[in-house]
Amino acid sequence: MLRITVFAPKNLFFKGRFSLGIICLLFLSFLSIVFSITLGPYDISNREILNYFLDLLGFDSQSITITQVAILETVRLPRILMAFVIGGGLSVSGVIMQGVFRNNLADPGIIGISAGGATGAVLAIFTGMAVLSVWIVPIFAFVGSFISLLFVFTISTLSGRISVPTLILSGIAIGAFLNSITSAIIIFSGDIESQRQMIFWLAGGFDSARWISLKIVVPMILIPTTLAIIFSRDLNLLMLGEDQGNSLGIRVQFSRNLMLILGSVITSISVAYTGVIAFVGLIIPHMVRLVIGADNRKLIPLSFFSGAIFLLLSDTLARIIISPAEIRVGLVTSFLGAPFFIYLLVSNRKNFYSL
Amino acid sequence: MNKIEIESVCLKFGKRKVLNNISFKITPGKIIGIVGPNGSGKTSLLKIIAGILQPDTGTVKINGREVKSFKNSEKSRLISYLPQFEENHPFTVFETVMMGRYSRMGRFQINNKIEKEIVLDAMNKLGINHLSESKIYTLSGGERQRVMLARMFAQNSNYLLMDEPLSGLDLKYQIQIASLIKEYSQAKNIANILVLHNLNLVSELCDEVIMISEGEQHCFGAPEVVFTEPNIKKVFSVESTITQNLHATNVDIKFVS
Numbered sequence: 326m327l328r329i330t331v332f333a334p335k336n337l338f339f340k341g342r343f344s345l346g347i348i349c350l351l352f353l354s355f356l357s358i359v360f361s362i363t364l365g366p367y368d369i370s371n372r373e374i375l376n377y378f379l380d381l382l383g384f385d386s387q388s389i390t391i392t393q394v395a396i397l398e399t400v401r402l403p404r405i406l407m408a409f410v411i412g413g414g415l416s417v418s419g420v421i422m423q424g425v426f427r428n429n430l431a432d433p434g435i436i437g438i439s440a441g442g443a444t445g446a447v448l449a450i451f452t453g454m455a456v457l458s459v460w461i462v463p464i465f466a467f468v469g470s471f472i473s474l475l476f477v478f479t480i481s482t483l484s485g486r487i488s489v490p491t492l493i494l495s496g497i498a499i500g501a502f503l504n505s506i507t508s509a510i511i512i513f514s515g516d517i518e519s520q521r522q523m524i525f526w527l528a529g530g531f532d533s534a535r536w537i538s539l540k541i542v543v544p545m546i547l548i549p550t551t552l553a554i555i556f557s558r559d560l561n562l563l564m565l566g567e568d569q570g571n572s573l574g575i576r577v578q579f580s581r582n583l584m585l586i587l588g589s590v591i592t593s594i595s596v597a598y599t600g601v602i603a604f605v606g607l608i609i610p611h612m613v614r615l616v617i618g619a620d621n622r623k624l625i626p627l628s629f630f631s632g633a634i635f636l637l638l639s640d641t642l643a644r645i646i647i648s649p650a651e652i653r654v655g656l657v658t659s660f661l662g663a664p665f666f667i668y669l670l671v672s673n674r675k676n677f678y679s680l
Numbered sequence: 681m682n683k684i685e686i687e688s689v690c691l692k693f694g695k696r697k698v699l700n701n702i703s704f705k706i707t708p709g710k711i712i713g714i715v716g717p718n719g720s721g722k723t724s725l726l727k728i729i730a731g732i733l734q735p736d737t738g739t740v741k742i743n744g745r746e747v748k749s750f751k752n753s754e755k756s757r758l759i760s761y762l763p764q765f766e767e768n769h770p771f772t773v774f775e776t777v778m779m780g781r782y783s784r785m786g787r788f789q790i791n792n793k794i795e796k797e798i799v800l801d802a803m804n805k806l807g808i809n810h811l812s813e814s815k816i817y818t819l820s821g822g823e824r825q826r827v828m829l830a831r832m833f834a835q836n837s838n839y840l841l842m843d844e845p846l847s848g849l850d851l852k853y854q855i856q857i858a859s860l861i862k863e864y865s866q867a868k869n870i871a872n873i874l875v876l877h878n879l880n881l882v883s884e885l886c887d888e889v890i891m892i893s894e895g896e897q898h899c900f901g902a903p904e905v906v907f908t909e910p911n912i913k914k915v916f917s918v919e920s921t922i923t924q925n926l927h928a929t930n931v932d933i934k935f936v937s
Contacts (some may be wrong), residue, residue, distance in 0.1 A: 427769070558782055561771070565779065568763045571732045573835070574756035574783030619770035619815075622790060 343623045346616070350630035354409070357634050361405050361641040362397065366649035369393050399535070405637060407534035407542065408654070411599055412609075412636025413629035414546035414591040419606025420628050421553055421588035424560040424621060425581055426489055432607040433592040436496030436585075437473040440503040442596030445469020447510050447523045455522075462526070463538070466597035473499050474589050528655035529600030531640050538598055545594040549587040550629055557621040560584055564619075602655045604662030605632050611669060683707060684729065684839065684871055689738035691724055691895075698724050699735070699895045706888075711865055711872045713886035713903075715879060717916055721895040722875045723764060723843055729873060730761040730841045742839070756783040760835040764843035764875075766824040767816060773827050774812045777803055780834035802834035805860060807853070821848040829857060833864070840864070840872045846881070858885050883907055883930040891915055904931050 363371055373389045377397055380389070415433060422431040433439065449455045449465035476499055481492040511523050553560070559580040562570040570577045595602065609632040610624065617623050639657040646652060684706040691699040699721045706712050714722045727733040729740055731747040740747045742758065750758065760780070767776075780802070781795045789795075803809045806826040816824060825848045832840060840861065846854045862885065865872045876882050882889055883903040891898040891906050893915040899906050904924070912920045912933070919936040 429770070555787065558787055561775075562779060562782065564769050564771070565767055565776075566763065568727065568730075568732050568761065569767070571752060572730055572756055572759065572761035573779055574753040576752050614770065618772060618775070620775050 342617065343627070346623075346627050347630070350627065350634065353634055354630055357637050357641075358405055358409065361637055362401055364641055364645050365396070365401060366644075367393075367396050369396065403536050403539055404531045404534040404640070406539055407531050407599070408637045408640040409633040410539075410543055410546050411531075411595045411602070412605055412639075413633035414550060415595055415602060415605040415636070416609035416613075416628040416632025417550045417553055417625055418588040418591040418595075419632075420610045420621060420625055421560065421584050421591075422606070423610060424564050425584050425588070426493060427564055427566075428493075429611065430607070431493070433588060433595075434500070434601075434603070434606075436477050436492060436589075437500040437503065438470045438589055438592045439596050439601050440500040440507070441473025442466040442470035442593060443527055443601055444473075444503045444507045444510075446526050446597075446600070447507050450519050450522050450526070451510050451514050453519075459533075459535075463597040467593050469503075470589070470593035470596055473503060474593070478585075525653065526600045528653040529596075529602035530643070530653040530655065531599055532651070534598075542594060542598050546591055549590050550625070553584070553587050554622075554625050556580065556583060557625050560621045564621075600653075600655060602636070602658055604658045604666065605636055608662045608666050608669075609635055611666070615669075683741075683743060684873075685739075685741040686729065687739050687741070689725070689728055689735045689740065691721070691728065691733065691735050697895050699728070699892075702738070702890075702892070702895075702897045704890055704897070704900045706871045706873070708871060709865060709869045710887040711862065711874065711885060713882040713889045714873065714875045714892065715877075715882055715889060716892040716898075719894075720892050720915075722892060725892065726761070726841050726843055726873060726875055730759055731755055732761065753783045756835065756837070758837050759839045759841060760832040760837045762828055762832050762840070762842040762845055764847075766821055766848070767828065768824075769816050771816055772813050773803065773808055773816065773819075773830075774799065776816055776827055777831045777834050780831040780836075783835075798836065799830075799834050802830040805833060806830040806857075822850060822853065825849055826853065826857075833860070838868065838870045840870070842872070843875045844877070845874060846876070846878075854881075861885070879907060879912075879933050883933065907931055907933055 362374055363369065369389075373393055374397070376389050377394065418433045419431075422433055422435060423429050425431075426435070443466070445465035445468055446462050448469070449462045454465075455461050477492060477496045480495040481488055484491075507527070511520055514520050514523065559570075559575045562573050562575050563577065563580055563584065565573070567577050570580070592606075610628050613624055613628045613631050617627055636654070636658070639661065640654045643654045643657045644651050686705070687703050689699055689702045690697070702725060714725060716722050724733060728735050729747070731740070731750065734748060742750075747755070769776075771779075777799045778795070781799060785792065785795060800809060803812065806829055808823065808826050808830060811819065811823060811827075816827065819827065825845075829845060832842070842861075845861070846857060849857065858881070861872055861874075864870075874882075874886065876885075886903060888901060889903050889906040890900045891911060898915055899911060907922060909920055909922055912918060921934045921936060923932045923934070925932050
């Protein structure tokens with residue numbers, strides 16, 4: 326048989342590009358974490374922060390005051406880590422949802438998960454149970470998002486197997502239903518203070534981040550993310566279509582359910598601890614895809630770090646922009662995200678595929 | 681022993697009988713054509729053979745083993761399936777063709793020279809190597825069809841099941857791909873099953889033809905046995921005249937309007 330050798334163009338070797346991307350993003354992550362630590366309403370100089378870390382490493386350096394240590398350890402560091410991990414998780418869950426639904430406009434909120442979480446949290450505040458323990462709101466939010474997920478799943482599997490259009494449509498319907506319940510609860514809650522709390526919660530934020538919540542959030546986001554990276558090849562095949570996936574070697578139903586569960590766990594845990602943060606799951610995967618392409622094996626790790634950096638910087642901005650007060654990070658992401666997203670749509674109108 | 685046996689396969693979608701009691705055997709090195717009017721169950725039959733759909737009753741055996749007993753990864757090394765409709769997704773041509781190799785690669789094996797060469801070779805055969813870095817959604821219908829064909833050849837399996845492989849292609853590629861399919865099946869001594877609408881092409885390309893009509897197996901045999909005026913009249917409700925092609929072994933079908 327005639328065999329013609331062709332020389333592959335250089336950009337076929339994405340390996341170099343991918344590792345370069347990872348290295349750049351790791352470096353940027355480091356920079357943005359350092360940058361965020363130094364900023365805040367309470368003045369701590371760079372030298373003092375350096376001293377703090379040298380202390381941690383065992384070097385006996387010039388002292389830094391107890392107040393400064395307390396602010397770094399109990400306020401800034403957990404908050405920074407929380408923003409970093411949640412940002413990464415939300416964009417990974419965006420990649421997963423876009424892959425499973427084969428639609429670039431899918432986002433973790435689309436199947437009603439965020440709406441369920443919001444209803445749960447608002448209910449916890451409304452019933453007054455929120456004051457009993459710091460765990461009540463996250464637990465209610467998590468249960469709320471899982472109940473709405475179960476509803477959507479049950480409706481869309483009535484035919485025996487998951488139907489993607491039914492999944493999206495029932496997600497939208499249940500989301501709208503839950504949002505109306507949430508609004509009703511807010512309106513009927515007579516207490517101004519709890520109304521304020523509820524509305525605060527609807528635009529997510531990291532001000533309540535503590536080490537104790539990080540102990541739950543970090544593994545609950547990193548484990549699904551790792552699994553998603555391991556199974557990213559299956560997500561590629563899912564994006565081709567059911568028949569193709571089946572004939573190219575994956576168990577379509579199993580892979581799809583696994584991916585949906587991973588994405589849902591990440592989203593529910595984020596909603597439970599930080600409230601609703603829009604646009605990260607939509608905008609970050611898009612941007613990364615424009616640079617590196619759609620292969621999920623590269624897209625998931627790169628999106629994790631990009632989303633982490635984006636949300637961390639957004640949160641830092643939210644902290645300092647009207648310092649000493651602060652605005653909610655959910656507002657910052659929407660405020661920055663929406664115009665930027667429109668810009669992307671307009672400037673790349675030929676490069677977006679839609680179904 | 682490359683053999684496919686289809687035994688009394690029945691399939692229902694709700695109350696509608698899609699396939700009723702289809703049985704035939706395919707021996708190695710043969711190219712089989714499935715013909716029939718729209719909605720006669722051709723695609724369902726092909727999907728059942730590919731193990732994508734499960735029949736309600738009846739069995740499909742490949743090499744003596746039931747198709748449903750294969751793991752999907754095992755199956756994809758044995759059977760390739762070319763779907764009827766063009767894909768629309770944001771992967772590049774190279775990435776898409778590479779997916780044909782997934783079931784032979786480890787999960788984290790992204791860059792492998794041998795695999796890459798197989799992929800480039802398949803792309804070369806279909807004349808799409810210049811599109812290597814283009815995204816699928818930017819391609820024309822015919823180009824997408826060639827990408828899917830390249831992926832199927834890259835899969836390098838023992839059976840090719842193709843639903844309308846030549847649709848949307850220009851004349852040059854229709855001829856080229858028809859001869860590629862023939863060459864591939866002779867070189868590997870394997871069976872191909874094609875769903876085609878062009879009866880003349882079937883008679884030229886295929887060794888055996890199964891004609892189905894409303895889910896019933898109307899007849900099965902060599903093209904000159906199956907393509908008779910009464911058969912075509914009955915299944916397609918079209919008048920035709922059939923002549924023996926003097927230069928080849930196939931028959932020519934002319935439709936009378």
